[in-house]
Amino acid sequence: MVERETLLGRVVPHVVLLVGVCIVAFPVYLALLASTYDAATVQNGQMSLLPGSQMLENYERIIFSGARATTREPVGTMLLNSFLMALIIALGKIAISLISAYAIVFFRFPFRMAAFWLIFVTLMLPVEVRIYPTYKIVADLGLLDTYTGLTLPLIASATATLLFRQFFMTVPEELVEASKIDGAGPVRFFKDTLLPLSITTMAALFVIQFIYGWNQYLWPLLITTRDNMQTIVIGIKKMIVTQDALTEWQLAMATAVLALLPPVLVVVLMQKLFVKGLVETEK
């Protein structure tokens, strides 16, 4: 800027940002700490701000055998369930949105706009407003406690379809003409030209949808009744009992750390794709 930088002007942003970072990180740091102590220390609120010595024992117990009093399912199983659910949802959304956007943008057929609107309107019907009827349909189809029931109803995606549509609109028409001259039909054009061009968009979308899938709460809460179908986000809530004496907080916190680590790592390691995906799905 035009003014001379004052010392204060240079220090203030760092102070504000550091305070922000600390506030944001503190709850997770505390969870991490709690997961390294034994039950009694945590239960009596005697944790210090430095790690304890029970880390390996806690994580080993929780991953392979689970918490005692509350849910007996090993967290390892829950992690696997969460991972499969997130993966199926992310890949499923990408696959069906990619082909429906392809149909809407590159084909001329009756009711094209109607098709677009039919998908678009689902934006206004989040699962929370149709909980019990949707649950009943899934139950009637015999899909309770299955991966299909867990994932299929969440796979339809207006946002992903809109994003692909937007991207396809920027693909120059000359590319289509060129591949038509080469004798390529719609399937070959899709496979050889469009798909390679869409890789970055697909990757960005995958990051966002993986997080979306991993963090699902209400739907798995309704659909899973068997313990071995639970996802980790559901499992952790079941470890916390209102009667404090039953809650093994050090194990619950170890589970919380395991529940937040995979999606957080995805954001941190694939930050560029994450930001791209987030900004573009909201446009």
Next chain:
Amino acid sequence: MERRALFGGKVLPYSLLLPQFAIVVVFFYVPAVQAVWQSMLMQDAFGISTEFVWFENYTILAANPEYYRTMGTTAVFSVLVAFLSLSSGLLLAVMADKQIKGATIYKTMLIWPYAVAPAVAGVLWLFMFQPSLGMLAKALRSWGIDWNPLLNGNHAMILVVLAATWKQISYNFLFFLAGLAAIPKSVIEAAAIDGARPMRRFWTIVFPLLSPTAFFLLTVNIVYVFFDTFGIIDSVTSGGPAGNTTTMVYKVYADGKLGSDLGGSAAQSVVLMAIVIALTAVQFKFVERRVQY
């Protein structure tokens, strides 16, 4: 969009749309219609017979003081979370937008809470403020505050607001940062040459130019508070104590779960549906305008 239709074909486009359509119809449209239908039915006390009652469920709802209380709770919750997370997101974004060392590291360190599941975020905050063992709860008690979110409705509300805000700051921060990056530096420099001090420059130039972003974020935040915070509320308070943190979405879930009042629960769903439609319409009206700019 019109000139882009380049392939013909009778079967292929429909078969490409089929998977999405099948899911959308079976799991979106049918249940939504059923919710509307259900909202006009009423079961007798024993669940033996069901009667079509037109809008009676809605009139019962409209006469129910508890429902207004839930609406009030939702409004308070939304306003607090939206205000706190928007203002802190903006403050952090303005600071990170300055040319300072380590800006990218700060950015990484601020965006990751987006990835934490709401239910997990709730559990983390519950642990800090758990009355008997939470570290911050103990600090509050040592200052003489009788902190107990399990019994005190206001304390419970503060706790869910903090957890929901904590999770949403990163989202607002990112979008404000993108909005700030889009403001031409020359405009701000011109004002500086005219002698406007930094605070004045912010309020008269930067802030008005950010207002489309802020408005967009406001609607997104309201949708977030209405729907995505379900996990936070269920894990921290389960709507309690004494219904003090029961939001409209939570009430739909709780009323239907007990199974006693499916019609009433469905009527509430329809009210929520109307709210989402209104919010989405506002959002798109705004997006249209932003495109013109």
